[in-house]
Amino acid sequence: MNEKIAKKVVVDGQEIALNGERNILEVAKKANIEIPTFCYHSDLSVYGACRMCLVEIEGRGLMPACSTPPEPGMVIKTTTSRVLQARRMMVEFYLANHERDCTVCERNLNCRLQSIAASLGIDEVRFGEREEKLPKDTSTFSLVRDPNRCILCGDCVRACKEIENIGIYDFTQRGSRTKVEPAFGKKLSEVECVYCGQCSVRCPTGALVVKSEVDNAWKAVLNPDLMVVAQIAPAVRVAIGEAFGLPPGEITTGKIVAALKKIGFDRVYDTAFSADLTVIEEAEEFFRRLQKGERLPQFTSCCPSWVIYAERNYPFYLENLSSARSPQQMFGSVIKNFIYQVENVPLEKIVSVSIMPCTAKKFEARRAEFVHNEVPDVDMVLTAQETIRMIKTANIDFKQLEPVPFDVPLGAGSGAGVIFGVTGGVTEAVLRYAYERLTGQELKEVEFKGVRGMGSVREAEVDFDGRKVKVAIVHGLANAQKLVKDMRSGERYYDFVEVMNCPGGCIGGGGMPLEYPDYQEVLRRRAEGLYNADRLSVVRKAQDNPSIKFLYEKWLKEANSEVAEHHLHTHYYSRRRISNEMIRIQEAQSAQKVDIAVCVGTSCYLKGSYDLLQELLELTKEYGVEDRVSVGATFCLEKCTEGPNIRINEKVFSGVSKDNLRQIFEEAVLSKLVAETH
Amino acid sequence: METEKGSLVLSRQFEKVNAILEKYSHNVDNLIAILQEIQSEYRYLPEEILTYVATALQISPAQVYGVATFYAQFSLEPKGEHIIRVCDGTACHVKGSLQVLKAVRENLGLKEGESTTSDLMFTVETVACIGACALAPALMVDEEVYGQMDEEKVQQLVEHLLGEGEKVDAV
Numbered sequence: 023m024n025e026k027i028a029k030k031v032v033v034d035g036q037e038i039a040l041n042g043e044r045n046i047l048e049v050a051k052k053a054n055i056e057i058p059t060f061c062y063h064s065d066l067s068v069y070g071a072c073r074m075c076l077v078e079i080e081g082r083g084l085m086p087a088c089s090t091p092p093e094p095g096m097v098i099k100t101t102t103s104r105v106l107q108a109r110r111m112m113v114e115f116y117l118a119n120h121e122r123d124c125t126v127c128e129r130n131l132n133c134r135l136q137s138i139a140a141s142l143g144i145d146e147v148r149f150g151e152r153e154e155k156l157p158k159d160t161s162t163f164s165l166v167r168d169p170n171r172c173i174l175c176g177d178c179v180r181a182c183k184e185i186e187n188i189g190i191y192d193f194t195q196r197g198s199r200t201k202v203e204p205a206f207g208k209k210l211s212e213v214e215c216v217y218c219g220q221c222s223v224r225c226p227t228g229a230l231v232v233k234s235e236v237d238n239a240w241k242a243v244l245n246p247d248l249m250v251v252a253q254i255a256p257a258v259r260v261a262i263g264e265a266f267g268l269p270p271g272e273i274t275t276g277k278i279v280a281a282l283k284k285i286g287f288d289r290v291y292d293t294a295f296s297a298d299l300t301v302i303e304e305a306e307e308f309f310r311r312l313q314k315g316e317r318l319p320q321f322t323s324c325c326p327s328w329v330i331y332a333e334r335n336y337p338f339y340l341e342n343l344s345s346a347r348s349p350q351q352m353f354g355s356v357i358k359n360f361i362y363q364v365e366n367v368p369l370e371k372i373v374s375v376s377i378m379p380c381t382a383k384k385f386e387a388r389r390a391e392f393v394h395n396e397v398p399d400v401d402m403v404l405t406a407q408e409t410i411r412m413i414k415t416a417n418i419d420f421k422q423l424e425p426v427p428f429d430v431p432l433g434a435g436s437g438a439g440v441i442f443g444v445t446g447g448v449t450e451a452v453l454r455y456a457y458e459r460l461t462g463q464e465l466k467e468v469e470f471k472g473v474r475g476m477g478s479v480r481e482a483e484v485d486f487d488g489r490k491v492k493v494a495i496v497h498g499l500a501n502a503q504k505l506v507k508d509m510r511s512g513e514r515y516y517d518f519v520e521v522m523n524c525p526g527g528c529i530g531g532g533g534m535p536l537e538y539p540d541y542q543e544v545l546r547r548r549a550e551g552l553y554n555a556d557r558l559s560v561v562r563k564a565q566d567n568p569s570i571k572f573l574y575e576k577w578l579k580e581a582n583s584e585v586a587e588h589h590l591h592t593h594y595y596s597r598r599r600i601s602n603e604m605i606r607i608q609e610a611q612s613a614q615k616v617d618i619a620v621c622v623g624t625s626c627y628l629k630g631s632y633d634l635l636q637e638l639l640e641l642t643k644e645y646g647v648e649d650r651v652s653v654g655a656t657f658c659l660e661k662c663t664e665g666p667n668i669r670i671n672e673k674v675f676s677g678v679s680k681d682n683l684r685q686i687f688e689e690a691v692l693s694k695l696v697a698e699t700h
Numbered sequence: 701m702e703t704e705k706g707s708l709v710l711s712r713q714f715e716k717v718n719a720i721l722e723k724y725s726h727n728v729d730n731l732i733a734i735l736q737e738i739q740s741e742y743r744y745l746p747e748e749i750l751t752y753v754a755t756a757l758q759i760s761p762a763q764v765y766g767v768a769t770f771y772a773q774f775s776l777e778p779k780g781e782h783i784i785r786v787c788d789g790t791a792c793h794v795k796g797s798l799q800v801l802k803a804v805r806e807n808l809g810l811k812e813g814e815s816t817t818s819d820l821m822f823t824v825e826t827v828a829c830i831g832a833c834a835l836a837p838a839l840m841v842d843e844e845v846y847g848q849m850d851e852e853k854v855q856q857l858v859e860h861l862l863g864e865g866e867k868v869d870a871v
Binding site: 183188189190191192193194195196203204205206213214623625628629662663 | 820
């Protein structure tokens with residue numbers, strides 16, 4: 023009896039049994055009470071800063087529900103006059119520091135600050151507004167950061183640190199001048215941002231939003247001279263409905279096609295088709311590597327955030343990334359190299375638009391490798407959020423739409439392509455192909471349940487013709503980093519690794535619909551939705567897709583053929599930004615050479631070291647010794663006060679200026695070269 | 701031999717920073733102490749060194765930057781070899797500290813918005829109170845206090861600091 027009482031709390035007069043809930047928010051949820059909060063996310067660390075979730079606990083007073091664990095016998099009240107007074111005051115404080123031009127905000131009607139203010143009935147803010155207006159950061163293709171809308175909840179700080187372990191943002195300055203911003207107040211394009219938008223998914227206001235391409239999309243679809251071709255990514259089909267009152271996970275593929283057609287898109291195709299293409303190209307590449315035993319493990323390359331992260335941080339693994347382009351880019355290439363011919367439309371009249379769950383896809387579409395003669399394979403990338411906006415702008419009653427099928431001949435994707443949108447899906451799709459390809463037998467049970475789920479790292483071992491192949495699946499870059507570390511140290515070995523930047527895979531993408539009390543549940547249901555869509559597919563293996571067979575027959579000939587290599591594969595570059603090495607500008611060819619390093623550290627840079635660098639390069643030309651003098655830029659030579667500094671071989675020269683540079687060059691460089699020649 | 705030297709030249713030289721990091725055993729808990737030592741070495745916190753420290757401690761540059769901007773003691777701008785702190789506490793303010801400040805800045809040839817001379821010899825700051833109210837208006841040059849300043853005295857002081865004029869007695 024006592025034990026039974028001991029495991030209960032009372033929330034607003036209702037007895038609730040405790041069952042391992044971590045905090046009062048979770049307990050209240052069981053009583054169907056949604057306590058408002060800005061800074062609580064069940065998958066991030068508890069921060070307790072926003073104070074919106076204050077509740078009154080008998081004998082304790084006001085306590086934050088997010089960071090207070092429930093104790094047996096607690097009597098909790100979530101709506102008392104003290105609680106309301108505290109919450110109202112907090113919201114007024116937030117509004118004092120927040121832009122109040124809601125009607126022109128991206129997050130209008132989809133903003134937690136707005137909805138909490140509305141539910142509390144805030145009709146007046148007794149405090150003034152912030153006078154200083156800070157500049158917006160529009161430097162990336164993916165995100166817009168507006169510090170004037172930031173309420174300092176720190177959700178983006180923790181999302182980037184804990185999910186991705188990149189830590190783009192932190193709190194800077196202090197007191198009334200506190201800001202959340204990237205290091206050194208830099209723009210997102212100047213730091214290590216991978217454009218995944220997980221920060222914007224967590225942002226409760228319009229401080230971090232998807233960079234919209236809606237205006238350009240309307241221009242294209244409303245122009246009768248253009249043929250606008252859309253492709254729809256797998257993940258968005260189980261999420262766009264959410265914005266129109268349908269539950270997460272409900273498959274709305276046909277309705278989306280119908281809506282896009284109504285809006286004015288001329289052709290609508292399925293990215294699941296090019297995902298099938300990816301399966302075949304990537305799997306064949308994997309078999310080749312397996313046979314030769316080289317460049318293993320093979321990492322997937324569908325996720326643009328993972329790819330750019332690897333390019334910046336794992337130069338030793340560039341060869342290991344699959345050279346297969348992502349499904350978006352494969353379809354882009356198919357549109358710009360094949361479909362326009364089938365349609366018999368001049369290339370310049372084709373506009374290729376992809377509908378994606380992802381903010382980083384906007385960046386991917388602009389990568390130089392995917393732009394040919396200034397024409398990108400994918401002209402525009404619309405996230406699910408932007409697509410929803412267009413459907414609303416067109417006044418379409420989404421719920422009532424009759425489903426419309428994809429266009430032919432390249433419309434249909436297989437169930438294998440559809441599950442690309444969820445973590446583990448790429449691996450499962452490849453396994454469905456690999457089994458039949460390697461054993462020559464039909465795969466009866468197509469579902470590989472072992473690779474499914476939301477575990478941060480999942481492993482499987484598959485027997486391929488006697489060769490045991492170890493695969494791993496990881497989502498979230500923080501988890502991927504740990505995995506790579508273990509692989510580098512030899513603690514783990516895999517042959518094939520699937521990496522997705524976002525928790526849950528693309529279904530948790532930065533461009534997906536927002537604002538949920540229980541985001542984890544939404545992810546779970548979207549994943550279920552994709553698996554359902556797969557189950558409902560007539561074709562569930564990439565190799566069985568007739569459209570794929572058609573494309574290989576008509577265009578590509580065979581997997582990894584020359585045409586396929588040219589149009590469906592890519593290459594990667596090291597994009598290391600923080601380098602331990604000097605930035606080499608001119609490399610001497612001769613063995614007898616002089617090395618010059620010009621300090622471009624802050625102090626020397628301010629004093630004109632960059633001009634000196636230019637001048638040095640000219641001097642080497644003037645004296646015809648370019649092949650014997652290496653010139654590079656280095657960071658600090660640790661003589662900041664005496665700068666600008668340059669180092670010639672081992673000797674550091676300080677106080678170098680345009681006036682004495684020639685003399686130094688003649689004495690320290692030329693004399694050495696002459697002496698050595700003789 | 702020649703190539704060995706070459707590769708040595710190419711390696712980035714952060715010996716002092718490395719020594720400081722070593723001293724604090726690369727422990728992120730010592731970040732503030734590490735930044736303090738770096739600042740006393742370089743007289744400010746250069747961006748590339750903060751980035752290097754972040755990499756070495758395996759935290760993000762944003763986190764280091766957050767700490768560096770939180771504390772008023774840290775400067776992200778290069779500071780001069782000598783720091784001139786003009787007191788702008790109540791007593792000094794009433795006695796005309798702003799004219800003193802203006803005179804200091806003019807004599808050093810500082811332009812609007814600048815606080816450090818282009819030769820990185822002097823940085824001019826204001827402080828709230830240096831506890832020398834009886835000598836208002838007062839200023840400090842590094843650790844020395846100078847009291848009852850006026851425009852003429854400022855001129856003399858700066859000339860002396862620049863190695864031109866006669867010595868001005870500190871308190």
